[in-house]
Amino acid sequence: MSKIPQRRTSRDIRSDSRLEVLHAVLSARETTRSAIAQATGLSAATVVTIVGELIDEGIIAETKVTIGRVGRPTATVGMNSDRGRVVGIDVAETYVRAVMFDTALNRIGYVEGARDEHVLDPDSIVDGIGAVLDRLLAQEDGARERVLGVGLSLPGLVQGPRGVAAVVVPNWEWRSVELDHLRERVGLPLVIDNPLKAMVAAELWLGRGRSASSMVTVNLGTGVGAGIVLEGTVLRGATNSAGEWGHSLLMLDGRLCRCGRRGCVEAYVGVPGIHQTLRELAPRHPLAEVELQADFITSLAKAAAGPDPDPAARDTVARTAYYLGSALADLVAVVNPEVVTLTGWTTWALGDQLVPEALERLRTESPAGAGGSVQLEVSTVGGNSVATGMAITALERFLVDAGLLTTRIPVAL
Amino acid sequence: MSKIPQRRTSRDIRSDSRLEVLHAVLSARETTRSAIAQATGLSAATVVTIVGELIDEGIIAETKVTIGRVGRPTATVGMNSDRGRVVGIDVAETYVRAVMFDTALNRIGYVEGARDEHVLDPDSIVDGIGAVLDRLLAQEDGARERVLGVGLSLPGLVQGPRGVAAVVVPNWEWRSVELDHLRERVGLPLVIDNPLKAMVAAELWLGRGRSASSMVTVNLGTGVGAGIVLEGTVLRGATNSAGEWGHSLLMLDGRLCRCGRRGCVEAYVGVPGIHQTLRELAPRHPLAEVELQADFITSLAKAAAGPDPDPAARDTVARTAYYLGSALADLVAVVNPEVVTLTGWTTWALGDQLVPEALERLRTESPAGAGGSVQLEVSTVGGNSVATGMAITALERFLVDAGLLTTRIPVAL
Missing domain, CATH: 3.30.420.40 (ATPase, nucleotide binding domain)
Structure with missing residues (x-):
């Protein structure tokens, strides 16, 4: 393939600055031009220009003007919810x-x-x-x-x-x-x-991506996958297929995955994989018979929680955390992000139970340089991200x- | 960690353009300003300016001036080997x-x-x-x-x-x-x-990085690791530790790696790992006793080659290609590069024997979107890269x- 340079121009730089201002306004809900300059590191003059452009387009709006006893009046700005x-x-x-x-x-x-x-x-x-x-x-x-x-x-x-x-x-x-x-x-x-x-766009605008420049967001549901941000840019890959961590190997020649290959991460930490783990640990357990994936995860989370958890449910969660931490360590070894956030409906049900043990395993299994400081968190972007x-x-x-x-x-x- | 924006400036853009011109000159050995403009997509005026700057600094030099029958004389330029x-x-x-x-x-x-x-x-x-x-x-x-x-x-x-x-x-x-x-x-x-x-710097300046914008370079020796280039930029990660693919998992709870963890890629495709594969397949084989890693790899390559190969050596190479292709598929799933190049002394000895089977396994094991078109090649940057x-x-x-x-x-x- 011949290389067509995707050259960046000064227009791209202005675009980046506008995006940073937008993110700062969104993050603060209500803020001032000088606070934006502080948050973004842009010059006061640049912020004034950009805020003007965004107000002209109706994307942000002045929310109120405060007239102090001394100095010029201060206007606050916020996202304009009425633009459309x-x-x-x-x-x-x-x-x-x-x-x-x-x-x-x-x-x-x-x-x-x-x-x-x-x-x-x-x-x-x-x-x-x-x-x-x-x-x-x-x-x-x-x-x-x-x-x-x-x-x-x-x-x-x-x-x-x-x-x-x-x-x-x-x-x-x-x-x-x-x-x-x-x-x-x-x-x-x-x-x-x-x-x-x-x-990853949701995490960049509304979640951890606002403070971390290298970040991985992992979706846990029926399928699993990773969105990757490197130095503030979403990693797309040569054919927009980057982040298929769910079909990277956890175990050579291991469990059959629904993709037809063996040993994929998804076959262990996707919901059907978690169900299989429970069935391996306790074939006659009532949870082994639950048919709907969402019911299974909710029931598992309930059974594994509390001071007197169901042992098989607890072991299933522990085993899943072990698999998850091991598989995340591969991502951390290759990509070396500051933080990994978890999202998706398995996370909403089970994330708080998975994180401590998965993080321990993640830190143990990552190469020292990358794993020492990496963080693992449930995403703050709720709902269907x-x-x-x-x-x-x-x-x-x-x-x-x-x-x-x-x-x-x-x-x- | 608070985010300190690494903002790109118009100075960075000029820097990128200069680097592209340098790479074009290096690649062509001897070229003209108009050929550089064609190769880089930069405007003729920009190329003239940049070539002037690089000549002033003594990094490139005019090599000869051709005066044709019509039009202006054409000067060729090349890298200046005498700058230092x-x-x-x-x-x-x-x-x-x-x-x-x-x-x-x-x-x-x-x-x-x-x-x-x-x-x-x-x-x-x-x-x-x-x-x-x-x-x-x-x-x-x-x-x-x-x-x-x-x-x-x-x-x-x-x-x-x-x-x-x-x-x-x-x-x-x-x-x-x-x-x-x-x-x-x-x-x-x-x-x-x-x-x-x-x-990866060597591959960017002298090898496949000159034509591919997303690329992974894999080093095969005692240890193994990956250098990653995404959209023309070297992936460093949050702590300069990206690319530790050698210590990502091939097999959960698998072979003990010298890093102390189990199942790392390196424990299978690093030279001691290849040696272990041979000993597992043929414990009494003469190659099982070879002490020096370099001798082992050279002897293995010789024994496995030719029309009548030693069966255990051949099986060891085939098994190593299977491991290598499986492990590369993980990188391809996550990063989705255009091309993977192999370097390092195992590659110089064994690369041509490994590539066909490793590529077949790589394509089978990668998710369809990423693996369909990915290429696997022995690096053209020889020696100690x-x-x-x-x-x-x-x-x-x-x-x-x-x-x-x-x-x-x-x-x-």
């Missing part, structure tokens, strides 16, 4: 969830629809997405005109050739699907990415179209 | 090797000294380095005045706090060693880094001091 709406859509294996946010990233409402995981043809999936979006727009009265953009996450999306609006989703055997139908059906500015990138991240990506895209940012968004339709 | 010398020093576990290059990165000469791997106190190590450097300078008559800088690789070097010239080498239990003694002993501009970063890379790093440092580059060099003394 953005929607994030998480197309998962068994559901489609669409979440609406205002432009201050407050959640307005959501709609979820079931998906038959065996139906993978593009038309059916597009119809499912369209139906959920329609319901959301109907639910939030008169919202369509106010929606600045929609961000859509597709599981395992790979970046197509640059500039081609066709998508590759290996799990669905979508080799190069053109989504004209989707664009028409949505009828709003649309951007798509994969769940790992969405998740994939939908949140895609809404943020849609907002970024709006700011790109407004000429304020140069962030590269992988696939825009 | 740079030295790269590889401090490995059992030897110290210092290699001298001219400023066109042609190798002038080298000296190697043995090291007792049990002697780890800073003074002894500094004396060993100084002695080898002295011998090299004596060997290359009158060279000291011409040396622009020395680059030194220390195994497992971790970045200390920014701006503090103290180094952390966990393997040697150096927690925060100040190297005033070393600086005085060397008496020349000095920069230090770890072998993985050195290796750690010493070469540190000489390049010393040259980069010289260009930083001359105000031409802004590349961050981790520890300069």
Whole structure:
């Protein structure tokens, strides 16, 4: 492949500065120009200019002006929640969830629809997405005109050739699907990415990414994966496929993974993997028979907690923490982040029980240079961080179209 | 840790452009300004300016002027080998090797000294380095005045706090060693880094990094590790410890590694690991008794090659390729590079035998999005790429001091 330099320009630098100002405003909710300068390290003059640009675009607004006894009046600024709406859509294996946010990233409402995981043809999936979006727009009265953009996450999306609006989703055997139908059906500015990138966008804007420049965000659910931020930039990889830590090896020739390979991390710390661990430890345990994944994880968390835990449940959690810490140590060895955050529905149910033992194992198993200071935390970005991240990506895209940012968004339709 | 933005400036952008021009000149050996513009995508005017700056600094030179029948005369430019010398020093576990290059990165000469791997106190190590450097300078008559800088690789070097010239080498239990003694002993501009970063600098300037923007370079020797380049930038990690793939897991609770943990990649594809594989397959094989690692690898390569290979040797190579491909698949899953190159002395002996089967396993074991197009190649940067890379790093440092580059060099003394 010939190398096409992705050269950075002074426009990119201004874009970075605007993004930093936005993050500072979002983080503080209400702040002043001088506090922004302090938080970002930008000069006061630069901050004044950028705040002006963002106010002109209606993304931030002056919230109040305080006139002190001496000196000039001080204005505070905050995100302008009235600029419009953005929607994030998480197309998962068994559901489609669409979440609406205002432009201050407050959640307005959501709609979820079931998906038959065996139906993978593009038309059916597009119809499912369209139906959920329609319901959301109907639910939030008169919202369509106010929606600045929609961000859509597709599981395992790979970046197509640059500039081609066709998508590759290996799990669905979508080799190069053109989504004209989707664009028409949505009828709003649309951007798509994969769940790992969405998740990391949420962590960058709303979570630990605001204070750590190298960070890994790990999603724990049916599947598992990692979103990676290095020196403030999301790692995409050569084909937008970076972060597939769930299908890296924990155990050569180990458990069969649903991807068809053996020994993947996901086969141990994905929910079906945790279920298998319990069945190995206690084949006749009542929890071994629970059918729905979500019920299993909730029941496991309950049984393993408290002063007098169920021994098999407790051992399952301990074993899972051992697997998780071991597998995270590989990520830490290769990427050497400051912090690892955990997200996803397994985390919401079981994260607090997993973290202490997983962290101990992580520190023991990482090479000294990387593991000594690494932190492991439950993410503070609650809820469906994939939908949140895609809404943020849609907002970024709006700011790109407004000429304020140069962030590269992988696939825009 | 509070986030101190490493903001990029327009100076960084000029620096990047200069580096691209330098790489284009180095790559072509002799080229023209218009060919550089074509190769880099920079404007003709920018190339003319930058070539002028690099000629002023004496790093490149006009090689000849061709006067055609029509149009203006065309000048060709090349690296100026007479600008001075740079030295790269590889401090490995059992030897110290210092290699001298001219400023066109042609190798002038080298000296190697043995090291007792049990002697780890800073003074002894500094004396060993100084002695080898002295011998090299004596060997290359009158060279000291011409040396622009020395680059030194220390195994497992971790970045200390920014701006503090103290180094952390966990393997040697150096927690925060100040190297005033070393600086005085060397008496020349000095920069230090770890072998993985050195290796990747060599690949960036002289090998596959010139055409691939996302790349992993894997070192195979006694130890193993990975140098990672993402979108043209070397991945350092939060504490300069990224790339410790050799101590990521291949097999949970597997073979004991010399780092004290179990199941590390290195315990399977490092030379002692390959030796163990042979002993497991054929305990009474004559190769099982070979004591020196280098002899073992050379003999193994010879025995496994040809139309009528020794079965145990052949099986050992096949098993090693299986381990290597599996372990590389983890890197590919997480980082998603365009290409993986192999370097190090195991590669020089055995690489051509390992690549076909390792690549097959790598493609099978990587997630579809990342593994489909990834390439695996023996590096074209021959010899000791750690010493070469540190000489390049010393040259980069010289260009930083001359105000031409802004590349961050981790520890300069």
